[in-house]
Amino acid sequence: MSDIIKLLPDHVANQIAAGEVVQRPASVVKELLENAIDAGASQIKILVKDAGRTLVQVIDDGRGMSTTDARLSFERHATSKIKSADDLFALCTKGFRGEALASIAAVAHVELKTKTENEEVGTRIEIEGSTIKEQEVCATIKGTSIAVKNLFYNIPARRNFLKSDNVELRHVIDEFQRVALAHEGIGFVMYHNDNELFNLQRANKRQRIVSIFGAKTNEKLVPVVEETEIVEIDGFIIKPEFSKKTKGEQFFFVNDRFIKHPYLNHSVNAAFDGLLPDRSRASYFIYLKVDPKTIDINIHPTKTEVKFEDEHAIYNLLRAAVKHSLGQFNIAPILDFNRESNMDTPYSYKDKAVEVPRVEVDRNFNPFETVTSNGRSSHVATYEKKSSAGWETMYEGLDRRTTESSFSSLQIEDEPEGESLFVEHESKGFTENKQTDRDAANTYQIHNKYVVSAIKSGMLVIDQNRAHQRVLYEEFLRNITVKESVSQQLLFPLRLDYSSSELALFSSLKESLENTGFVLDFPEDGILEVSGIPASIQESEVSIVLEQLLSDVEQEVPNAGFSQTDVLAKSMAKSMAVKTGEKLDDLSREHLVNKLFACTEPTLSPFYKKTFITLTVDELDRKFNA
Incomplete structure (x- = not known):
């Protein structure tokens, strides 16, 4: 019997890997933004056309790559992040598998321009479907520019599976927001079809959240801060009265990486128990810092799912931190029978200086003094005795019997019927x-x-x-x-x-x-x-x-x-x-x-x-x- 197991060609293996890594234009945006961050960029610009179908271009001012590195970056499992298996348990970077660029190049037209600070000229590489079409030197600025054009051009079925431009753009913006929220120290600019959607300056966490979700968000945020040996918790929760019935803003970040974690989401919801309106969901921006050795982020192709070493402890610490913030900022009611609530000092007064109250007394005031008609004051105290005559009139008529009941004309109000759901002038008949x-x-x-x-x-x-x-x-x-x-x-x-x-x-x-x-x-x-x-x-x-x-x-x-x-x-x-x-x-x-x-x-x-x-x-x- 002849052998039937054969090694796949590289371009086929890359397309299979692309099926996991590159699901839609938003996946390309995520991978390219993370590469730019790993390159030490301080300013990143992203250009998108037709929701990413036609173009996704990311330009950064990072370290750039040499000619050799630029060529190797498109090979499978080529990475600068890890050298041994032990490095997988101490990851502090976004990418590490070396699959992103190879997978993207397998299903799109890719143009790369890059230059390091010490080189006089840069490198330009053009790839179509894993095949290098052109490689040459070029004049470019320090950093890297990657343009991904005609995504899924060689996989028509995958391209037809994409949703409308509005939906795909929504996914692109979601990925952009997740990366921007996790790296407030980096400036981001995003354009779609030559229209500027975001222009985010370097800021702190609160300013970055407000710049993305609008100025009105500032009044909705409640800080959450907790530091323990297991985990450092930082971030904000949204006040319960501003919660939404839809998914809303729910963001978890672990070591500056966005994740989805239903177990931790349940922890936050448990802290909000009894405070949210019916069928509403809690909104939050929670940043967790843990030892990289205690988590495993290599369990999903998109790296949005992680496994904690001690999930139960983090669950309880997170719930306690959120509950503490709700109580500290008077969001949740506090029940304490041993404390007088009217003696509480408002939180906004915590930094206010103490002032001694001033009491003014009119020492010439005499409660027995009366003013006479000629304007002179008299110190004679007078007491008026009210007449008690006429008190019997209050009880007149109680012993009289009337032949006609006083309740003969009593009208009982009918219970109002519910509002009609439909207008009355519509036809009642069938066609x-x-x-x-x-x-x-x-x-x-x-x-x-x-x-x-x-x-x-x-x-x-x-x-x-x-x-x-x-x-x-x-x-x-x-x-x-x-x-x-x-x-x-x-x-x-x-x-x-x-x-x-x-x-x-x-x-x-x-x-x-x-x-x-x-x-x-x-x-x-x-x-x-x-x-x-x-x-x-x-x-x-x-x-x-x-x-x-x-x-x-x-x-x-x-x-x-x-x-x-x-x-x-x-x-x-x-x-x-x-x-x-x-x-x-x-x-x-x-x-x-x-x-x-x-x-x-x-x-x-x-x-x-x-x-x-x-x-x-x-x-x-x-x-x-x-």
Whole structure:
């Protein structure tokens, strides 16, 4: 039998490695930024076009590379970070495997320009699909510039799997923010399609967070500081009243490297127990410093997951540190029966100097002195005895008997009915092609979840949430397409705080949102002003709807057969639909059923779930006769 195991060619092995390391343009951004940081850069510029599909270029002022190093940097497992296996347990750099550049070069066109400080000229290398096309000397400044063009040009299936530009740009910005937050001592500038998105100067941690997420973030931050032999904890948590129902800002950094750690996330949430609004999530920026020998970061290709030597101790220390900050800054209530709460000194007074209180006394004051009509004072104390006459009048009429009850005209106020979910002027009937044998007069609600309607052959059981989602979904699609939405103007416009990346996303969705009834404006950095909302939404629900929209657009499915309009309509329908557990009056139930069967696809919700089921009389008979 002939041998069947063979060594893979280098270009095939690089493409396989690229499948793990380079998942999307954001992966390229992460790897190139980390290489620039390892090179000792103090200023980094990143240029992105078409959300990274066409170009991702990172320019730094770091040490640069010699001609030999520039050539070897594109070989697999070529690295300057480790020399032996023991070095894996004392890593203080970002990259160490030597796979990034080789993997990127296997699936893109790469151009590298680099020069060290001592050399007069630099090196330029051009690579296409792991093949070096050109290598020459060039005139360039100190540092390194890497341009990655036409990502996945030789893997069309992988390129088609990428999501829309809005979603891919969101991932690119996420990676950029994670790196920038972890290295506040480095300046970052980011451009997308020649538009400046970020210009971050060297600063401290608090200033870097504020510069990324907006000036309003400063008042939301609560410091967290704790230093132990096991771990050093630094960073900030967001006050509970500013928490979001979506994922929000949740950042963990270990030794200046962003990580995802559900166990530590549970620790922070445990510290917030009882303080967060319903279904809201804690937001935080937590920086951990541990001994590199006590963690293993080589357990995932993207290096975003780590394994701690003593996770349980770090869990408890982190929870205690967050609880301490919540109590220290009067965020969480403190219960102490042995301490008088009104004797507490506000935290803002901790550095205030002590002042001796001054008491002024009018020594000429005489409480018995009265002023006479001629203006002279008299020291005669007078006491007025109030007359007790007339006290009997207070009890007159109590012993009289009236033949007519005083409660004969008492009116009992009826309990107000719940607001109608739907407007009354809409048609109550079905369209002709949707007419069924349903008895229109009888609808009932079960457990505030299902609407039951009788038909001649049995009965319909309708899921009120899914049915309303279908109604709103088709309504929003129609409004966006026809551009004839109804908007209610707000007396006082809402001003909502968002990061620059979130505002950029709203800007791209502005036209579609206005076609659904929103009226949006961007008066200043970090502020979204809402002056008009759809007629079917309450003012208090605006922020919830917009936060849900951000989350849904971020998780948008690939472009095959889907559009931005579809995602927008689905997201708003999901947020604004009547919820399970909400009681509907007769008119609302009737209207929901009528509108559902007037839809083009009444049987399924926008998320392809059944909206109703039919139980026939025969099926009911079989259950009783079973």
